[in-house]
Amino acid sequence: xxxxxxxxxxxxxxxxxxxxxxxxxxxxxxxxxxxxxxxxxxxxxxxxxxxxxxxxxxxxxxxxxxxxxxxxxxxxxxxxxxxxxxxxxxxxxxxxxxxxxxxxxxxxxxxxxxxxxxxxxxxxxxxxxxxxxxxxxxxxxxxxxxxxxxxxxxxxxxxxxxxxxxxxxxxxxxxxxxxxxxxxxxxxxxxxxxxxxxxxxxxxxxxxxxxxxxxxxxxxxxxxxxxxxxxxxxxxxxxxxxxxxxxxxxxxxxxxxxxxxxxxxxxxxxxxxxxxxxxxxxxxxxxxxxxxxxxxxxxxxxxxxxxxxxxxxxxxxxxxxxxxxxxxxxxxxxxxxxxxxxxxxxxxxxxxxxxxxxxxxxxxxxxxxxxxxxxxxxxxxxxxxxxxxxxxxxxxxxxxxxxxxxxxxxxxxxxxxxxxxxxxxxxxxxxxxxxxxxxxxxxxxxxxxxxxxxxxxxxxxxxxxxxxxxxxxxxxxxxxxxxxxxxxxxxxxxxxxxxxxxxxxxxxxxxxxxxxxxxxxxxxxxxxxxxxxxxxxxxxxxxxxxxxxxxxxxxxxxxxxxxxxxxxxxxxxxxxxxxxxxxxxxxxxxxxxxxxxxxxxxxxxxxxxxxxxxxxxxxxxxxxxxxxxxxx
Numbered sequence: 001x002x003x004x005x006x007x008x009x010x011x012x013x014x015x016x017x018x019x020x021x022x023x024x025x026x027x028x029x030x031x032x033x034x035x036x037x038x039x040x041x042x043x044x045x046x047x048x049x050x051x052x053x054x055x056x057x058x059x060x061x062x063x064x065x066x067x068x069x070x071x072x073x074x075x076x077x078x079x080x081x082x083x084x085x086x087x088x089x090x091x092x093x094x095x096x097x098x099x100x101x102x103x104x105x106x107x108x109x110x111x112x113x114x115x116x117x118x119x120x121x122x123x124x125x126x127x128x129x130x131x132x133x134x135x136x137x138x139x140x141x142x143x144x145x146x147x148x149x150x151x152x153x154x155x156x157x158x159x160x161x162x163x164x165x166x167x168x169x170x171x172x173x174x175x176x177x178x179x180x181x182x183x184x185x186x187x188x189x190x191x192x193x194x195x196x197x198x199x200x201x202x203x204x205x206x207x208x209x210x211x212x213x214x215x216x217x218x219x220x221x222x223x224x225x226x227x228x229x230x231x232x233x234x235x236x237x238x239x240x241x242x243x244x245x246x247x248x249x250x251x252x253x254x255x256x257x258x259x260x261x262x263x264x265x266x267x268x269x270x271x272x273x274x275x276x277x278x279x280x281x282x283x284x285x286x287x288x289x290x291x292x293x294x295x296x297x298x299x300x301x302x303x304x305x306x307x308x309x310x311x312x313x314x315x316x317x318x319x320x321x322x323x324x325x326x327x328x329x330x331x332x333x334x335x336x337x338x339x340x341x342x343x344x345x346x347x348x349x350x351x352x353x354x355x356x357x358x359x360x361x362x363x364x365x366x367x368x369x370x371x372x373x374x375x376x377x378x379x380x381x382x383x384x385x386x387x388x389x390x391x392x393x394x395x396x397x398x399x400x401x402x403x404x405x406x407x408x409x410x411x412x413x414x415x416x417x418x419x420x421x422x423x424x425x426x427x428x429x430x431x432x433x434x435x436x437x438x439x440x441x442x443x444x445x446x447x448x449x450x451x452x453x454x455x456x457x458x459x460x461x462x463x464x465x466x467x468x469x470x471x472x473x474x475x476x477x478x479x480x481x482x483x484x485x486x487x488x489x490x491x492x493x494x495x496x497x498x499x500x501x502x503x504x505x506x507x508x509x510x511x512x513x514x515x516x517x518x519x520x521x522x523x524x525x526x527x528x529x530x531x532x533x534x535x536x537x538x539x540x541x542x543x544x545x546x547x548x549x550x551x552x553x554x555x556x557x558x559x560x561x562x563x564x565x566x567x568x569x570x571x572x573x574x575x576x577x578x579x580x581x582x583x584x585x586x587x588x589x590x591x592x593x594x595x596x597x598x599x600x601x602x603x604x605x606x607x608x609x610x611x612x613x614x615x616x617x618x619x620x621x622x623x624x625x626x627x628x629x630x631x632x
Contacts, residue, residue, distance in 0.1 A: 242299030368414030
């Protein structure tokens with residue numbers, strides 16, 4: 001009697017059926033397990049068809065820099081994918097997306113935390129610690145003054161790879177971006193330098209000098225490059241036109257060069273021709289040529305008949321930078337050298353490239369350091385009266401720009417009180433030597449405010465010791481004594497320079513008080529989120545809020561008069577953005593309180609202002625955030 005063995009199958013008695021696992025899945029799982037045990041070659045070595053020593057990670061993957069994918073993962077496919085560097089672009093894009101998502105999540109966590117508690121959320125600690133109990137450190141019990149001191153001094157970023165250092169001050173603006181983003185933009189700009197110069201119609205022989213600035217390449221003939229730059233100069237009529245536009249639209253900001261200097265000295269010097277219709281090398285220095293070119297670049301930049309950030313401005317700026325590299329910038333420093341660096345910093349801030357904004361502070365700082373080398377009070381060298389006036393005027397204009405850059409970026413000024421040996425010109429000298437010139441800057445009034453208000457404010461903000469609140473109140477009383485009454489706003493009937501002067505004077509006191517009280521404004525919101533008016537710093541909150549509202553109001557008024565000009569001056573939008581953020585912070589927490597002017601209405605007007613200007617100004621556009629960006 002024979003019996004047959006039946007195959008296992010569904011059981012009719014129990015009604016249960018066996019679950020079959022796909023062979024492909026089980027086979028892959030078995031291979032991954034064997035690779036982890038080191039029994040077979042890793043997936044990356046198998047993909048590349050190379051020998052694997054079956055370690056985890058294997059020596060081959062370690063040598064090629066891809067130990068992280070060993071033993072079961074592989075690199076993305078593509079050309080030259082035998083090394084991890086081939087995935088750099090892919091990884092950079094992924095990291096950028098992750099960083100953006102992290103920032104949005106951190107902002108959301110911070111907003112939610114502020115509604116419940118005044119303490120920072122544990123997930124927002126720096127450095128991040130998953131378990132707060134693991135971060136116990138005897139040094140954490142340091143006094144509150146040390147913590148306040150760190151807040152006053154700002155933050156420092158040290159790149160672990162190349163040990164490069166970047167400092168972000170306590171009042172740092174939007175230019176204080178992440179080091180990774182700045183480095184990525186620098187690499188991107190460098191890679192596109194040659195293409196950009198070709199697009200501007202500039203020949204290839206200028207590239208090496210353009211890229212080398214502020215240094216001068218050695219062993220390369222300079223005369224052919226200089227002749228090429230001179231051949232690319234605009235017609236003299238266009239140069240004179242751009243110089244007039246430059247003075248008309250920006251003379252209210254600074255007193256770096258005068259229209260008389262441009263018309264009677266610099267333009268005739270550069271455009272002077274001999275009998276053979278060629279310029280002589282000894283007529284002027286490369287830095288004087290660079291000074292004229294950067295004036296033309298800024299003039300084209302504020303030419304309201306052209307588009308913002310036009311190619312003509314970019315072309316002259318590239319030629320100016322190339323011309324400056326023909327002579328070592330730190331050798332034989334002249335007044336033209338200092339003025340060129342100063343104007344280049346202004347161009348960098350206005351050119352519309354966010355990657356250029358961090359260099360604005362560095363260039364202003366460099367101009368201040370260079371100026372101290374060539375500037376003492378001109379009477380020491382027995383110069384004539386007009387020359388003494390012009391040199392004193394320019395030095396105080398540079399000092400004013402240096403301090404304003406310090407306030408907007410949160411970094412210390414280059415020119416300290418101990419380095420100031422130049423006296424302020426008198427009103428009599430101003431009336432005498434300004435005859436026939438444009439009404440420039442704010443004159444003696446602006447220099448006096450810089451000495452008595454801006455410099456003490458900069459020392460206060462950048463102090464290495466935490467300032468007391470009483471010192472803030474004392475400074476406020478001192479500053480108010482310099483402004484007896486607010487200047488009225490001008491209408492559209494007056495010249496541009498006069499209107500802009502009246503506009504700046506109308507809110508100069510409020511701008512100074514805004515910077516003075518900004519830190520304690522933030523403290524009032526942080527320590528008493530339910531009702532900041534109950535804070536010991538309620539006075540700072542009220543003063544800073546009123547100042548911010550006024551800045552938004554006067555900026556809207558002046559933008560309505562000269563939208564094309566206002567939208568191209570970057571520092572206006574930095575101060576306006578600071579004011580809008582402060583108004584928005586009050587509107588978010590105190591909309592139920594009776595404040596004048598109403599926070600929500602003022603904030604709406606600020607948003608409308610930035611929205612209108614975003615089509616022309618990259619700084620205004622950057623301040624706007626689309627709601628779509630916050631969607632998960």
